[in-house]
Amino acid sequence: MDEKEFSEIIALISQQTGIIPRESHRAGIMNFIEKRKKEISLNGLPYSAYLRLNKGEMNILLNAATVNETYFFREESQFSLLKDKIFPEFRAKLGSKPLRIWSAASSSGEEIYSLYLLAQSLSIKTECVASDINTAVLEKCAKGEYTPNSVKSVDGAKFQHLLAKYQKTDKSVVFPEEICNQIERRQINLSFVAESFPRNVNLIFIRNVFIYFTVEMRRQILKKIVDESLTDGGYLFVSMSELPALDSSVLPKNLEKVCDGKVFYFKKI
Ligand SMILES: C[S@@+](CC[C@H](N)C(=O)[O-])C[C@H]1O[C@@H](n2cnc3c(N)ncnc32)[C@H](O)[C@@H]1O
Structure with a gap:
């Protein structure tokens, strides 16, 4: 060619x-x-x-x-913050209402299952959506079967006990159907203006995808997420390595950057 x-x-x-x-x-x-x-x-x-x-x-x-690299409990420090602060805060705020979580650009689903398992361990009811543009990775998410490559020995190790129940001796992970059914899967193209995004979401993980977009596209996607999806007081997490790409020139006015120890994230105000 x-x-x-x-x-x-x-x-x-x-x-x-x-x-x-x-x-x-x-x-x-x-x-x-x-x-x-x-x-x-x-x-x-x-x-x-x-x-x-x-x-x-x-x-x-x-x-x-598409580049689909992902693994369970990636960026462990963010999961520690969820466990110690954000999930307990939501539990108090939402009462019996489910916590709505969206993993946008989820790839094969390790991220959304990690969020789901952590919430379960804290007895928090959830409604989870995993979306990606790539239909093959969404099929893998639906199957809920993962090779040992999805479990890293350093990053995420602190939370791997949550996987133990579903792990085989070779460290591969197989979720039973009742767990897989807890995750709604949708093909969503984040860059498509007319795309319909999930509504009333309390917590959005959109990690390791902004790096592939232009500055204008980052601005457009963040605005659409904040206008259409994120609830007031809701949180948005990106990868810590993407933070420099999301400066004030692309952030909507009502999305505030929050710093908690070593972890940065965003809150809709
Ligand atoms: C590197 S993976 C990130 C997976 C996971 N969020 C993580 O951080 O481990 C990036 C994902 O973004 C998806 N992606 C790329 N462009 C997209 C778009 N326009 N809309 C939705 N997803 C997209 C890819 O298919 C890929 O699965």
Whole structure:
């Protein structure tokens, strides 16, 4: 494939997802396309044309073009803060009402199951939504089966006792159906203006995805989340490594940055 056609495909991916692929990421996309071209019969048609003509192909390409790295209890310090402060605060505030949690850009679901298990351990009722643009990772979330790669030996170790009940001797994790059913899964494209986001959410985790978006897209997504999804007094967590990318130029006025020890997060005021 020549550079012009590849750039055209990258532009289509950016248009559909808001993602601006980096160099290493572009190499992965190129490899996938070359492999994919051998699987389908193009009969001389350029892949970019095939992509435009076949509705389902964009989904296949997007499923291969996103970066889906994730694991249980990632960024343990945030989970410690939830356990010691935020979940008890919600329990007192919500009474018998469920705590509504949304893991936006959830990937295969390790993040939402971590949040669910922590809430359960504190006897907090939840309504959990996991969303992603990638349908393959959402299917994995629905299955609730994870290899030992989803459990890291250092980060998250403090909370791994919550997984023990579901772990096999090789450290893989299999959740029973009744746990999987506690997680609603939705395909949501965060960059699509007309997309319908979950409503009345108390706690949103949207981590390790802003880095792939332009400044304007970050601003648009944060505004939409705060206007449509987050309740007053609700909290939003991003990855600590993304904080520099979310300065006052992209933050809505009613989203306040909060610092608690080493952990930063946001509160809707
Ligand atoms: C690196 S994973 C983050 C997973 C998890 N939040 C974590 O921090 O461990 C990034 C996820 O963002 C998703 N993503 C990328 N662009 C998206 C978009 N426009 N809308 C929704 N999800 C998107 C990818 O499919 C991928 O699963």
